Amino acid sequence: AQSVTQLGSHVSVSEGALVLLRCNYSSSVPPYLFWYVQYPNQGLQLLLKYTSAATLVKGINGFEAEFKKSETSFHLTKPSAHMSDAAEYFCAVRVDRGSTLGRLYFGRGTQLTVWP
Amino acid sequence: GAVVSQHPSRVICKSGTSVKIECRSLDFQATTMFWYRQFPKQSLMLMATSNEGSKATYEQGVEKDKFLINHASLTLSTLTVTSAHPEDSSFYICSARRDGNSPLHFGNGTRLTVT
Numbered sequence: 001a002q003s004v005t006q007l008g009s010h011v012s013v014s015e016g017a018l019v020l021l022r023c024n025y026s027s028s029v030p031p032y033l034f035w036y037v038q039y040p041n042q043g044l045q046l047l048l049k050y051t052s053a054a055t056l057v058k059g060i061n062g063f064e065a066e067f068k069k070s071e072t073s074f075h076l077t078k079p080s081a082h083m084s085d086a087a088e089y090f091c092a093v094r095v096d097r098g099s100t101l102g103r104l105y106f107g108r109g110t111q112l113t114v115w116p
Numbered sequence: 117g118a119v120v121s122q123h124p125s126r127v128i129c130k131s132g133t134s135v136k137i138e139c140r141s142l143d144f145q146a147t148t149m150f151w152y153r154q155f156p157k158q159s160l161m162l163m164a165t166s167n168e169g170s171k172a173t174y175e176q177g178v179e180k181d182k183f184l185i186n187h188a189s190l191t192l193s194t195l196t197v198t199s200a201h202p203e204d205s206s207f208y209i210c211s212a213r214r215d216g217n218s219p220l221h222f223g224n225g226t227r228l229t230v231t
Contacts, residue, residue, distance in 0.1 A: 043222035108159040
């Protein structure tokens with residue numbers, strides 16, 4: 001079975017501070033992993049994805065994530081938070097790898113608040 | 117870039133009526149579309165996987181007769197909430213991909229309120 005656990009439903013940082021959003025996964029097969037961002041009343045936008053290439057993945061808006069198999073983690077980081085980063089962030093794992101049915105299973109989400 | 121359009125963005129309906137939500141891929145042909153439901157302050161729950169020309173595959177616990185999914189063409193999938201009740205009020209999001217190796221693109225969601 002596959003699952004995603006996001007530690008911390010809310011994270012608050014000051015503008016300019018480091019952002020760290022935690023994600024741990026469980027998968028019976030090597031996973032594809034994703035981070036998405038959601039702004040209020042909108043769909044999801046892909047930040048970055050891990051697809052078994054480089055373990056350190058760089059995404060949009062200065063975000064990056066590192067796949068650590070030994071820790072089954074895929075934490076999202078950004079060196080310096082910006083006010084516009086305030087949003088809901090979802091970690092997701094993909095199963096059915098290689099098939100046409102790439103189901104994504106999402107974590108519960110982490111609401112990021114950025115204080116001025 | 118690829119865009120997925122979802123319509124309507126908001127809908128209010130009375131209990132007992134049915135509501136149809138459309139998901140369209142605007143500049144690519146989507147062999148697979150997914151429907152998600154999101155409760156307030158919670159994650160997206162996969163409801164079903166929709167493949168063009170075949171029956172949708174529903175996740176465990178999702179009522180097929182309640183949430184009718186039709187993927188009649190490579191650019192359109194619809195979700196019909198039948199005999200809606202207040203507990204069906206939620207945010208419904210669709211996503212679409214061209215094929216198994218293509219990225220997944222999300223619609224902007226539909227806020228359904230059943231009174």
